[in-house]
Amino acid sequence: GQNIDQPTEMTATEGAIVQINCTYQTSGFNGLFWYQQHAGEAPTFLSYNVLDGLEEKGRFSSFLSRSKGYSYLLLKELQMKDSASYLCAVSGNTDKLIFGTGTRLQVFP
Amino acid sequence: GAVVSQHPSWVICKSGTSVKIECRSLDFQATTMFWYRQFPKQSLMLMATSNEGSKATYEQGVEKDKFLINHASLTLSTLTVTSAHPEDSSFYICSARSGRAYNEQFFGPGTRLTVL
Numbered sequence: 001g002q003n004i005d006q007p008t009e010m011t012a013t014e015g016a017i018v019q020i021n022c023t024y025q026t027s028g029f030n031g032l033f034w035y036q037q038h039a040g041e042a043p044t045f046l047s048y049n050v051l052d053g054l055e056e057k058g059r060f061s062s063f064l065s066r067s068k069g070y071s072y073l074l075l076k077e078l079q080m081k082d083s084a085s086y087l088c089a090v091s092g093n094t095d096k097l098i099f100g101t102g103t104r105l106q107v108f109p
Numbered sequence: 110g111a112v113v114s115q116h117p118s119w120v121i122c123k124s125g126t127s128v129k130i131e132c133r134s135l136d137f138q139a140t141t142m143f144w145y146r147q148f149p150k151q152s153l154m155l156m157a158t159s160n161e162g163s164k165a166t167y168e169q170g171v172e173k174d175k176f177l178i179n180h181a182s183l184t185l186s187t188l189t190v191t192s193a194h195p196e197d198s199s200f201y202i203c204s205a206r207s208g209r210a211y212n213e214q215f216f217g218p219g220t221r222l223t224v225l
Contacts, residue, residue: 040200097143097214
């Protein structure tokens with residue numbers, strides 16, 4: 001079967017660093033996406049990894065290990081506006097994206 | 110670039126009526142669009158894949174006669190919820206593939222459906 005696991009909820013303090021993990025088991029692999037979704041809004045694209053390693057984009061970085069079926073999203077210098085759900089999604093053998101349950105991150109002052 | 114719009118952004122209807130939701134890719138052509146449903150505090154659940162000029166492919170457990178999908182052009186897909194019931198109340202989100210090298214999907218702003 002296909003499965004993507006993420007922690008359900010996380011909390012962190014403004015200015016801190018938080019790492020959101022994602023493990024996956026899918027039929028085929030054509031890349032892993034991270035999306036940010038604020039309540040009542042559509043997801044917005046954060047990052048894409050298809051090769052092993054770290055992709056850095058400003059305060060956000062995403063890491064992928066294909067052999068371990070593992071990715072993480074790293075958020076630095078947290079801001080209050082970073083409070084949102086973070087969705088891990090994998091592109092498998094088809095053009096569909098398989099989404100994880102999402103991680104709700106709350107940033108406190 | 111790669112903007113996707115949805116209309117309406119929210120709708121309230123009576124039980125038994127039908128509701129149509131439009132999804133448009135504004136600045137690119139999308140041969141494939143996807144329809145998702147999201148219940149509160151849950152992740153996106155794919156309902157169907159909509160291909161221009163052909164029948165939609167529905168995920169297991171999604172009734173194709175209840176959720177009618179039409180992809181008449183490269184920039185428009187519609188989802189019609191027929192004979193809506195309160196349990197159909199949800200956040201419906203569409204997305205479109207941009208046709209780039211990887212399967213990035215651009216999401217519409219979503220439509221919140223409330224069935225009374």
